[in-house]
Amino acid sequence: MSVRWLRALVLNLVLLMVAAGLSVAIGAVNIPLRDVGRLLWAALRNLPAPSDMPSYYHTIVFDLRLPHTALVILAGSALGSSGAAYQGVFRNPLADPYLLGVASGAGLGAVVALSLAWPEGSGGLFALPLAAFLGALLTVGLVYALARVDGTVPTTTLILAGVAVGAFATAVTSFLMMQSEGTLRRAITYLMGGAPLNGWAPVVAMLPYWLLGQATLLASGHALNVLQFGEEQAQQLGVHAQHAKTVILAAASLTTAAAVAFAGIIGFIGLIVPHLVRLLWGEDYRWEIPLSLLGGATALLLSDLCARTLLAPQTLPVGIVTALFGAPFFLWVLQRTKRQAA
Amino acid sequence: MAVLELIQLYACYGERRVLHGVDLAVQQGEIVALTGPNGAGKTTLLRVVSGTLRPCSGAVRWQGQDLLALSPRERARIVAVVPQARALPPAFTVEQAVMLGRTPYLSWLGAPSARDRAAVQQALEETDLAPLASRRLAQLSGGEQQRVLLARALAQETPVLLLDEPTTHLDLHHQANILQLVSRLSRERGLTVLMVIHDLNLAARFADRVALLDHGALLAVDEPQMVLTADRIAAVYDVPVHILHTRPGRPVVVLAE
Numbered sequence: 001m002s003v004r005w006l007r008a009l010v011l012n013l014v015l016l017m018v019a020a021g022l023s024v025a026i027g028a029v030n031i032p033l034r035d036v037g038r039l040l041w042a043a044l045r046n047l048p049a050p051s052d053m054p055s056y057y058h059t060i061v062f063d064l065r066l067p068h069t070a071l072v073i074l075a076g077s078a079l080g081s082s083g084a085a086y087q088g089v090f091r092n093p094l095a096d097p098y099l100l101g102v103a104s105g106a107g108l109g110a111v112v113a114l115s116l117a118w119p120e121g122s123g124g125l126f127a128l129p130l131a132a133f134l135g136a137l138l139t140v141g142l143v144y145a146l147a148r149v150d151g152t153v154p155t156t157t158l159i160l161a162g163v164a165v166g167a168f169a170t171a172v173t174s175f176l177m178m179q180s181e182g183t184l185r186r187a188i189t190y191l192m193g194g195a196p197l198n199g200w201a202p203v204v205a206m207l208p209y210w211l212l213g214q215a216t217l218l219a220s221g222h223a224l225n226v227l228q229f230g231e232e233q234a235q236q237l238g239v240h241a242q243h244a245k246t247v248i249l250a251a252a253s254l255t256t257a258a259a260v261a262f263a264g265i266i267g268f269i270g271l272i273v274p275h276l277v278r279l280l281w282g283e284d285y286r287w288e289i290p291l292s293l294l295g296g297a298t299a300l301l302l303s304d305l306c307a308r309t310l311l312a313p314q315t316l317p318v319g320i321v322t323a324l325f326g327a328p329f330f331l332w333v334l335q336r337t338k339r340q341a342a
Numbered sequence: 343m344a345v346l347e348l349i350q351l352y353a354c355y356g357e358r359r360v361l362h363g364v365d366l367a368v369q370q371g372e373i374v375a376l377t378g379p380n381g382a383g384k385t386t387l388l389r390v391v392s393g394t395l396r397p398c399s400g401a402v403r404w405q406g407q408d409l410l411a412l413s414p415r416e417r418a419r420i421v422a423v424v425p426q427a428r429a430l431p432p433a434f435t436v437e438q439a440v441m442l443g444r445t446p447y448l449s450w451l452g453a454p455s456a457r458d459r460a461a462v463q464q465a466l467e468e469t470d471l472a473p474l475a476s477r478r479l480a481q482l483s484g485g486e487q488q489r490v491l492l493a494r495a496l497a498q499e500t501p502v503l504l505l506d507e508p509t510t511h512l513d514l515h516h517q518a519n520i521l522q523l524v525s526r527l528s529r530e531r532g533l534t535v536l537m538v539i540h541d542l543n544l545a546a547r548f549a550d551r552v553a554l555l556d557h558g559a560l561l562a563v564d565e566p567q568m569v570l571t572a573d574r575i576a577a578v579y580d581v582p583v584h585i586l587h588t589r590p591g592r593p594v595v596v597l598a599e
Contacts, residue, residue, distance in 0.1 A: 221451075225438075232394050237443070237445040
């Protein structure tokens with residue numbers, strides 16, 4: 001186990017904890033970090049909240065901030081590790097977790113649910129994320145089925161099918177949004193990652209999928225390393241290339257679908273974080289996945305923090321913040337690449 | 343004694359038949375060079391033997407055992423492939439790349455044991471790559487990259503080695519280098535080698551037997567001087583040639599006027 005990777009892991013853990021702490025402390029009401037710590041410490045020991053702070057601190061921290069922070073951590077880590085996995089399977093640093101239609105499928109599912117006025121009827125609050133989740137999974141399943149040739153799923157065909165199905169889903173989504181005026185605003189907000197649900201319920205709902213997906217991805221590091229030499233060489237080295245690809249993409253898509261369903265469609269995290277990890281620490285997917293997992297959580301926490309504070313008391317959709325930071329980042333990478341080539 | 347047997351191999355890409363009933367029996371420790379014109383099916387043959395292409399009929403046996411019925415992992419402990427050095431992942435180090443040769447022996451986590459590290463170290467030393475162990479693949483020359491792929495295959499510690507045109511894109515020095523290395527290692531480790539090679543002279547110089555493939559059919563497999571005759575080469579390659587005999591058993595093919 002190389003020291004370099006261990007140091008990277010520790011660094012990312014520390015950054016994550018700092019970001020999480022800030023996320024709980026900062027908001028419409030700024031709670032000093034020290035008080036956050038004391039509240040958590042008291043809760044851990046099953047004691048009542050300290051009496052020398054406003055009583056609403058406890059409510060804000062435990063009913064609002066902590067679950068929100070947890071949701072953001074789950075979503076960000078899902079996007080980070082899935083992004084790394086997608087980039088590994090497609091051997092392309094421009095791949096992101098939405099390549100096979102997770103985002104467009106989720107968007108379509110959500111807008112269909114909104115058009116049918118589901119949230120007002122049965123199913124309540126969870127109808128929207130559920131519809132988005134199903135939409136995402138059905139879309140990826142369709143893309144996969146379309147790309148299948150003779151028991152193999154060629155990479156190029158997958159990408160083409162993903163682009164085609166994604167475009168179709170987006171078109172239908174736009175059409176539905178045009179037709180139903182009332183739900184338009186809500187749909188747009190959701191599509192930009194601006195309508196995460198409150199409380200612990202979404203965290204609990206997302207957790208099983210997150211655990212299953214992340215565990216699979218964390219175990220796939222070695223297989224991804226071998227796949228970097230191409231599927232033929234991977235097969236010759238003893239890896240069942242088609243199986244590995246399918247399992248990894250399924251896990252990544254599941255995790256991303258859960259993230260998108262409960263946190264909305266947030267771009268750039270799945271694209272940039274693995275890229276940064278690779279730039280800073282090199283390429284080894286056994287480490288890339290966990291580091292992207294942590295980095296994605298940190299990045300989304302910081303973006304969410306900006307979204308909540310930049311135009312306070314208004315909350316920006318997180319997707320706008322990640323895009324705002326994402327574009328300049330890519331310009332910087334472009335400059336760096338140009339300089340290296342020169 | 344024949345250890346690697348290709349029995350009545352037919353390979354198809356969809357409707358198109360690419361190999362027509364290839365029969366080949368390779369002896370223990372032998373080096374067989376597979377030659378033939380472009381599109382003859384040489385690489386296809388290697389892909390069938392290494393298990394990445396299912397033959398539409400026929401069998402591949404290793405010491406009597408059906409090689410194609412094995413799982414990829416089991417097969418990778420018997421057959422190692424040295425492909426052409428093309429589009430290698432640039433950020434991997436030499437050591438990382440060679441360690442991947444231990445994949446058939448590693449757990450799914452990929453954590454190497456002392457045994458794995460020893461095998462990698464030996465492979466690096468045999469291919470003269472030890473000083474380059476922490477270099478990234480992108481920083482290596484074509485010849486060095488080809489040696490990395492050879493080292494990876496050696497780290498796999500298999501009794502059979504398949505090479506797909508190991509000398510293409512290499513200069514004369516590196517061509518000689520790599521084939522001398524394969525030849526020596528074959529003798530030292532008792533490796534059974536099947537290598538696809540375009541250069542007829544290199545085939546004649548380094549192989550125990552030469553197999554000539556044309557349009558998916560095996561025309562001849564015998565000692566170099568028996569296979570590489572002027573008539574046969576002219577017929578297969580459609581060019582007139584002279585055969586020079588500078589050393590017994592090692593003909594040299596030159597283009598005629």
